[in-house]
Amino acid sequence: MASQELNQALWNAANVMRSTMSADEYKNYLLGMIFYKYLSDRQLYAVVDLLEDRKPESLDEAQRLYEEARQSEDWEDLKAELEENYSFAIEPQYTFTALYNEINNKTFTTDHLRQAMRDIEQGGEAIRGQKLYEDLFEDFDIDSKSLGTTPAKRNAMLSDVMKELAHIDFTQYGADALGDAYEYLIGQFAAGSGKKAGEFYTPQAVSELITRIVTKGKEGEPAFSIYDPCMGSGSLLLHARSYINEDCRNGIQFFGQEISHTTYNLARMNMILHNVPFQYQHFRNGDTLGADWPTEEPTNYDGVCMNPPYSQHWSAAAGFLTDPRFQRYEKLAPKSKADFAFLLHGFYHLKENGTMGIILPHGVLFRGAAEGTIRKHLLEDGNIYAVIGLPAGIFFSTGIPTCIIVLKKDHVSRDVLFIDASKEFRKEKAQNFMDAEHIDKIMAAYDERKDVDKFAHLATFEEIKENDYNLNIPRYVDTSEPEPEVDLKAVCAEMQSIDADIQQTAKELFDMSTNLTCQDRETEESLAELLKVLQEG
Incomplete structure (x- = not known):
């Protein structure tokens, strides 16, 4: 049931964009936003684990502790540990939770979201010449006219999507559930693409x-x-x-x-x-x-x-x-x-x-x-x-x-x-x-x-x-069905039965027609012609 609820919650976020964009367009924004929130939520939990060796009661509590740590003398050590363990460190003011609070306070700007994604892409050491998150949000075009024709409209669109996602704590779902939800969305986008x-x-x-x-x-x-x-x-x-x-x-x-x-x-x-x-x-x-x-x-x-x-x-x-x-x-x-x-x-x-x-x-x-x-x-x-x-x-x-x-x-x-x-x-x-x-x-x-x-x-x-x-x-594989055999005796019997029915119906019609009366000579002639046809039949 939790998986179904997660799927529905993510699809609700997609509905925010469906009225203005095709599935082929909005899939990049929604999937990118989900991925950003997943990384942000996971990092906030990691911060509390590193600071106090426990799980936070909520993302809001984790955000508060992270902001306090940013002002402490241990900040550089904490940041280094996050980068070593997770390949990046999103600054406290650029986590999904922080940006959601900005939306509620009406101080959110898309530049903050852009910086958050940049922090993720630039983190970590390269393996085989590539960083884990390098250029991962390259197709998340915050300035695209598809999101809105003005900066204010683009801000409003992204804010509405983030509001739909804000109540989901991705750390509460196992990798299979979250991965399956992601696959579910990809399937939904395919259906509309x-x-x-x-x-x-x-x-x-x-x-x-x-x-x-x-x-x-x-x-x-x-x-x-x-x-x-x-x-x-x-x-x-x-x-x-x-x-x-x-x-x-x-x-x-x-x-x-x-x-x-x-x-x-x-x-x-x-x-x-x-x-x-x-x-x-x-x-x-x-x-x-x-x-x-x-x-x-x-x-x-x-x-x-x-x-x-x-x-x-x-x-x-x-x-x-x-x-x-x-x-x-x-x-x-x-x-x-x-x-x-x-x-x-x-x-x-x-x-x-x-x-x-x-x-x-x-x-x-x-x-x-x-x-x-x-x-x-x-x-x-x-x-x-x-x-x-x-x-x-x-x-x-x-x-x-x-x-x-x-x-x-x-x-x-x-x-x-x-x-x-x-x-x-x-x-x-x-x-x-x-x-x-x-x-x-x-x-x-x-x-x-x-x-x-x-x-x-x-x-x-x-x-x-x-x-x-x-x-x-x-x-090589014959799937044809043979034509059923025709029973000629049964066909003949059926034809005789039908012919008898036709003759009986024609006789009944003739008998009824003889009782008809006419008001004029033209109709009388037509009726006579009909009776002749019925009698010959």
Whole structure:
């Protein structure tokens, strides 16, 4: 119940901005504000713990003690400890609680919020050339006209949002509850963002399915590594934690790349809110289909998961034919459809005994030319392990049906499991949703790796070769229903019965019509004509 209340409280803050901004805009402000308050609340509790070795009774009490400490001779020591333990120290006058008090006293200015975020970004030592919070609030544009056309209106908008968040003490929620609430908001924003949702969100059910597949058999790996070259908000990566044994979760190494700077920062916040240690976060803001990354050890991972943009344009420059990611496959993915370029990039970074899952449109299964050549190489090498057809309408960003392609490097038999899960969904208004029973059914078929009537088929390499390396699912899983047999005797009997009914009705109508009288000659002639028709019928 506490989680539901937290979700609702955070969504109420979003409602402040919904009337003036699109979901794609206000998500950056609200998520940034939540993250700032989370860091501020956590620091205030840390101050009381350092000063008096106890928890404060409230954020207001913690704020008062912090302000007193700022005037004491021990301030520099306290600040140094905060910076060492938390990588930053927000000055007492710039905590969320202090700014909320300013709002109530009508002395708040957006410059104070700007300074608070700057304090956070500049704190701490760099690891691998980057500070934990560096540039994290870069997309939180306090001067944006979207917040208001004048400074006063922007001040009022941000004040209203902060009022909605002020009564939430984020320290009262565990990392899972707060992280899940953050994911809940990201999902809500995706629902309102239309096609832009694909840039940062993979539906929870799809995330669960693909990460269950990728982590299978690696649940007890002491230092499991997972890579998402199109990580969006990081939800696919974070879902993997649910399927790794509890005593191994804190050792997961997360690797990810994201081309959008805004979404890249969203993923970083998501990781911090889920208490992922900074030394286990290996992220880059960059173009996956440009120069290869990662290039420093480790470069191969236990699991690779991807939900790339579908049929994206890319350069397909001839030089890529000598790139180790693509050179083995003879052809490059076409300029107008980078689907196989994303697939081959991820596959290149997979360990020999790892598993990769990628979500792509169905066209990659059967399109010819260069894509057909690449697909043939993958099948001949035994790299495609399974193809799972997903229902249409489960993504906010597109209504087209998609599939999960599962790849392995150590799959010797070269057979491919096909699962047609296109009917495994629950419809709700205009959106389709996959529930736990749908995912469990798919996983059961995936684990068994056997034929299931109208649902799954394990195709041999010879069978695939006979189909000219076409992986279109209906070629292997027949879901058609036979037409029911027609009982000709029953049809004849029914026709005779209908004919008898028609004749009886016509006779009754004729008898009734003979009792009609007419007032003029024209009507009498029309009635006579009608009686003639009825009698002949």
